[in-house]
Amino acid sequence: xxxxxxxxxxxxxxxxxxxxxxxxxxxxxxxxxxxxxxxxxxxxxxxxxxxxxxxxxxxxxxxxxxxxxxxxxxxxxxxx
Ligand SMILES: [Zn+2]
Numbered sequence: 360x361x362x363x364x365x366x367x368x369x370x371x372x373x374x375x376x377x378x379x380x381x382x383x384x385x386x387x388x389x390x391x392x393x394x395x396x397x398x399x400x401x402x403x404x405x406x407x408x409x410x411x412x413x414x415x416x417x418x419x420x421x422x423x424x425x426x427x428x429x430x431x432x433x434x435x436x437x438x439x
Contacts, residue, residue, distance in 0.1 A: 381406035 378385045381402045391399035392407055400407050 379403040379406055
């Protein structure tokens with residue numbers, strides 16, 4: 360009579376849902392980006408965006424400073 364136990368023991372969400380370790384929510388796989396190998400990304404879309412944005416900022420911040428050069432006057436010589 361008590362068959363409910365088997366249902367709660369193992370959630371059937373495993374295939375269609377994935378838990379995002381960043382926000383802790385179990386979301387449908389459609390909420391996850393796909394990697395080039397076809398597997399769902401580790402984090403859900405909103406979290407993945409935040410994470411990748413942070414990572415990119417670190418890179419660009421390091422590149423930006425030393426590569427910055429003042430534009431030397433192109434407009435100086437007239438006639439010649
Ligand atoms: Zn998330």
